[in-house]
Amino acid sequence: MNRREFIKKNIYAGYLLYSGIRLSDNNVSSPVKNSKIVISNDDSVRIKDFRYNANILSSMLDKSMNNLFGTKSAVDAWKMVVNASDIVGLKVNCLSGKRMSTSVELVNAIISKLLKAGVKKRNIIIWDRMNIDLERAGFKINTKGSDVKCIGNDTAGFKNELAIYGEIGSLLSRTLTDYCSVVINLPVLKDHGIVGITLSLKNFFGAIHNPNKYHKKIGDPYIADLWLIPDIRNKTKLIICDALTAQYEGGPPYKPQWVWDFNGIIVGQDPVALDYVGWKIIEKKRKEKGIKSLKEVGREPNYINTAADINHGIGNNNPDRIEVINI
Amino acid sequence: MKTKITRREALKRSALLCSSLVLGNFNGFPNFQSGDYDDFKVEAKYYEKLPNKRIRCKLCPKECEIDDMERGFCGVKENIDGKYYTFVHSKPCTVHVDPIEKKPFSHFLPGTTALSIATVGCNMDCKYCQNWQISQLRPEQCQYYFIPPDEMVDISLKNKSPSIAHTYTEPVIFYEYMYDIGVEAKKKGIKNVMISNGYINPEPMRELCKYLDAVKIDLKAFTEEFYEDICVGELKSVLDTFELLKKEGIWFEIVYLVVPTLNDSKDEISQMSRWIMDKLGPDVPVHFSRFHPQYKLKNLPPTPLKTLELLRDTAMNEGLNYVYIGNVPGHEAENTFCPKCKNIVVERRGYLITSLKIKNGKCEYCGNKIPGVWS
Ligand code: SF4
Numbered sequence: 001m002n003r004r005e006f007i008k009k010n011i012y013a014g015y016l017l018y019s020g021i022r023l024s025d026n027n028v029s030s031p032v033k034n035s036k037i038v039i040s041n042d043d044s045v046r047i048k049d050f051r052y053n054a055n056i057l058s059s060m061l062d063k064s065m066n067n068l069f070g071t072k073s074a075v076d077a078w079k080m081v082v083n084a085s086d087i088v089g090l091k092v093n094c095l096s097g098k099r100m101s102t103s104v105e106l107v108n109a110i111i112s113k114l115l116k117a118g119v120k121k122r123n124i125i126i127w128d129r130m131n132i133d134l135e136r137a138g139f140k141i142n143t144k145g146s147d148v149k150c151i152g153n154d155t156a157g158f159k160n161e162l163a164i165y166g167e168i169g170s171l172l173s174r175t176l177t178d179y180c181s182v183v184i185n186l187p188v189l190k191d192h193g194i195v196g197i198t199l200s201l202k203n204f205f206g207a208i209h210n211p212n213k214y215h216k217k218i219g220d221p222y223i224a225d226l227w228l229i230p231d232i233r234n235k236t237k238l239i240i241c242d243a244l245t246a247q248y249e250g251g252p253p254y255k256p257q258w259v260w261d262f263n264g265i266i267v268g269q270d271p272v273a274l275d276y277v278g279w280k281i282i283e284k285k286r287k288e289k290g291i292k293s294l295k296e297v298g299r300e301p302n303y304i305n306t307a308a309d310i311n312h313g314i315g316n317n318n319p320d321r322i323e324v325i326n327i
Numbered sequence: 328m329k330t331k332i333t334r335r336e337a338l339k340r341s342a343l344l345c346s347s348l349v350l351g352n353f354n355g356f357p358n359f360q361s362g363d364y365d366d367f368k369v370e371a372k373y374y375e376k377l378p379n380k381r382i383r384c385k386l387c388p389k390e391c392e393i394d395d396m397e398r399g400f401c402g403v404k405e406n407i408d409g410k411y412y413t414f415v416h417s418k419p420c421t422v423h424v425d426p427i428e429k430k431p432f433s434h435f436l437p438g439t440t441a442l443s444i445a446t447v448g449c450n451m452d453c454k455y456c457q458n459w460q461i462s463q464l465r466p467e468q469c470q471y472y473f474i475p476p477d478e479m480v481d482i483s484l485k486n487k488s489p490s491i492a493h494t495y496t497e498p499v500i501f502y503e504y505m506y507d508i509g510v511e512a513k514k515k516g517i518k519n520v521m522i523s524n525g526y527i528n529p530e531p532m533r534e535l536c537k538y539l540d541a542v543k544i545d546l547k548a549f550t551e552e553f554y555e556d557i558c559v560g561e562l563k564s565v566l567d568t569f570e571l572l573k574k575e576g577i578w579f580e581i582v583y584l585v586v587p588t589l590n591d592s593k594d595e596i597s598q599m600s601r602w603i604m605d606k607l608g609p610d611v612p613v614h615f616s617r618f619h620p621q622y623k624l625k626n627l628p629p630t631p632l633k634t635l636e637l638l639r640d641t642a643m644n645e646g647l648n649y650v651y652i653g654n655v656p657g658h659e660a661e662n663t664f665c666p667k668c669k670n671i672v673v674e675r676r677g678y679l680i681t682s683l684k685i686k687n688g689k690c691e692y693c694g695n696k697i698p699g700v701w702s
Binding site for chain 1: 379381399400401464465467623
């Protein structure tokens with residue numbers, strides 16, 4: 001074993017001791033159960049440009065949730081995710097302004113579902129990296145009172161102790177660690193100029209103080225290691241990917257020449273499976289538009305495979321074990 | 328000037344937090360204040376514009392390619408609509424008056440103080456960083472003072488510090504601020520020194536040399552592997568910086584932090600010493616510093632004194648004239664010895680100078696020239 005391997009093994013050993021997982025040299029998929037991903041599309045959801053019909057969004061959400069959880073009533077499905085006493089964090093992705101961030105309409109639709117499931121309005125927190133990012137995406141900062149809260153990490157602050165998991169060594173957002181009991185992950189379906197794509201796994205870069213340190217090597221293994229953090233892994237109960245307007249090249253900022261109206265949402269509980277499915281949708285669009293695959297341009301998001309390996313076991317990257325339901 | 332959070336405020340916030348969770352009703356966040364990180368920004372000096380509002384930063388060898396609304400590895404600059412801005416100009420998060428020996432410099436104005444400043448940020452991420460609580464932050468995550476370059480020079484004059492030291496974090500990432508301070512400092516006869524990892528591109532380094540009087544560089548190891556795995560950096564570029572400084576005639580010293588089992592082999596030090604002898608000459612001071620477990624590297628012990636002494640002997644046997652041991656107060660190798668007559672010409676106890684036997688840059692005992700900046 002050379003020095004580099006020794007350091008790497010030791011880095012994982014810390015986490016593995018904690019989690020009880022055995023270290024292996026084989027990067028094989030972990031034996032997690034099959035995963036279900038629901039894709040709901042409806043072209044009539046788009047009113048105009050970046051405005052969406054609230055009723056249609058609401059019905060897309062209901063259908064997706066019932067499909068995912070096998071329920072007849074959407075409220076029952078939501079009750080499988082949250083309790084009335086939960087403080088629910090909505091981790092949006094809004095670093096790219098109004099047009100390529102989690103849309104306000106989708107967030108509002110989710111809030112109304114949470115309220116129906118019994119969560120108190122005051123116990124819902126919309127959060128991301130900075131207040132200014134949230135504001136640029138159309139959210140209104142609110143840190144007090146009985147209404148829904150909305151806050152950036154720059155205001156809520158970070159824990160003082162370093163969270164060290166795998167190659168990640170970061171301070172965690174207090175919103176994640178101290179306030180939320182459940183997190184709903186709300187990424188956007190888009191390309192990323194360094195790490196290939198930015199979906200549910202990468203969205204938690206917005207929960208650490210130093211995301212800029214972890215973009216090298218196409219984010220691998222950093223993005224996978226992020227999910228070794230118990231607060232991220234255990235509190236995230238649901239992922240609803242905003243794929244209303246999607247981008248297949250030039251991300252993460254909004255580049256009008258590379259966006260398309262996907263008019264959909266992608267819902268699941270397994271971030272690896274959801275990212276895998278999202279990645280394939282982006283690749284399909286790239287092919288359709290005659291541009292090179294992410295592999296060909298040196299941005300294949302291998303961190304998705306790393307997240308599925310036995311050292312991480314975060315979810316499924318095996319298409320045979322991902323059930324994709326289109327509605 | 329920003330105020331820092333007091334202990335009482337911190338306790339109050341924790342108390343509020345506890346009560347909100349116990350009651351199960353989330354009434355709101357404690358009264359946190361966001362840092363106005365973008366209230367003052369200055370366009371970066373070294374970058375190139377790319378298509379689709381992308382930019383490539385040309386300041387350090389990382390050469391980050393950055394999209395609109397994004398930041399590079401160091402986290403202190405942002406691409407705003409295709410232009411690159413620094414958010415740390417005039418915003419030091421720490422300002423202290425330190426003995427110059429603390430930097431450490433052993434051949435630069437001994438016994439004087441340096442007004443020592445830093446902003447947040449670094450272009451590496453060393454697993455053992457002692458100052459990670461500032462070096463690894465972004466501007467919005469830290470309280471800062473607002474001190475433009477001319478005011479900083481005035482503070483230095485008021486404190487009777489003959490030099491301003493850019494230190495603690497990585498001055499390369501606050502290049503524009505350091506440069507502008509250098510310009511002002513030169514006008515008023517104050518010296519400008521940089522304590523750096525040397526990870527900078529040649530063009531900005533050459534330009535900066537016009538306003539620098541001394542540089543201390545942390546040579547992290549003598550292998551690319553260590554630079555990549557432990558520091559997220561690159562040895563080759565750092566070695567290029569040494570050669571550039573030599574060519575420009577800037578006084579510089581080297582610190583080598585000895586990390587047990589990772590960069591402490593005799594072979595590595597022999598190779599490094601031979602390279603220094605060959606490219607820089609025998610008179611560059613080299614400080615072997617003791618490691619203490621920090622940050623992400625807490626599973627290693629402090630460097631054994633025996634190792635430091637062995638490495639010092641190794642470097643001296645290769646021909647280096649001025650080899651020190653750092654972070655071990657009271658050790659004999661804190662002193663400067665004249666390589667010719669072997670007498671102590673600068674005697675130190677920690678950061679204190681107890682005797683100085685150098686006159687006009689020469690050993691008072693034998694007249695041998697001792698390299699450095701002595702006045
Ligand atoms: S100075 Fe910062 S942004 Fe520029 S290349 Fe270096 S790390 Fe990247």
